[in-house]
Amino acid sequence: MPVTPEKKLQAGTVSSVYGPVLSWRVGWSLGIDLICETSVCSFNCIYCQLGNIQRHTAERRLFVPTDQVMGDLRESDWRKADIVTFSGSGEPTLALNVGEALRGVKAQTGKPTLVLTNGTTLGDPAVRADLADSDKVFVKLDAATEATFQRVNRPVEGITLAKIFEWTRAFKAAYRGFLGIQCMFLPANLREAESFVDVLKAIGPDEVQLNTPRRPYPDAWYLASRGSHGDVPYPARPLKTLSVRQAEGLEAMLRARTGLPIVSVYQPIGGNRG
Ligand code: SF4
Secondary structure, eight states, rough: OOOOSSSOOTTTTTEEEEEEEEEETEEEEEEOSSOOOEEEEEEETOOOOTOOEEEEEEBOOOOOOOHHHHHHHHSSSGGOOSSEEEOBBOOOBBTHHHHHHHHHHHHHOOOOOEEEESSTTTSSSSHHHHHSSSSSEEEOOSSSSHHHHHHHOOOTOOOHHHHHHHHHHHHHOOOSSEEEEEOOOHHHHHTTTTHHHHHHHOOOOOOEEEEEOOOOOOOOGGGGGGGOOSSSSSOOEOOOOOHHHHHHHHHHHHHHOOOOOEEESSSSSSTOOO
């Protein structure tokens, strides 16, 4: 059924919990959307599945009260999920209650938790303390040079790749959970793939995840895009992706030169590539 674009949702009219949806990295993933208002992010990535970010900001604030999140969770299919993932309509750590919600979800479900972040708030000790309560944290890293970072991720003013690199290293040094680094490869950053080697080795994550933008880019913001996989029921254009051969070459090069565990969206494990 076709869906219509949204400008801004009325508070409390949409569940902050969605799915579970099948993810190639973590299996059946229940999504928690702590923003649930419009798309809000400190990046505006050229490949974002949410389309052009509606509110481009690094300001942290409360969007969805934790009580509402917990109520939405009770009404959801959380028992069918392998993991509960904080992602949704933008950068989840911009929500001031991310730590409180993480602890509440864990207490209610006992499921593993995961936060997907672009790393722009990791310089804040309060955010690092909140994320310490998540079983897994995946940080986005799509560039090895400042110029590519600005071109691909289009951050808010003042955010640099150098800062995110240092903040991620500081977070890794203290974090007791599982740290993944997510790299989205597209033609714009493939040419500097070798420059990722030193960056990844310096961070030393538990896993590097190679992806390519297989989710199309919407022409506007649609709530349904927060959990989109494959075909979408709204106008969206496909993006340039790596070929299987390019991805295999990249994976082999990074595995050999970093010595780190590398997983790729193109690896044929069980067909679970949502
Ligand atoms: S960090 Fe994530 S939510 Fe933000 S613009 Fe990039 S892909 Fe979209």
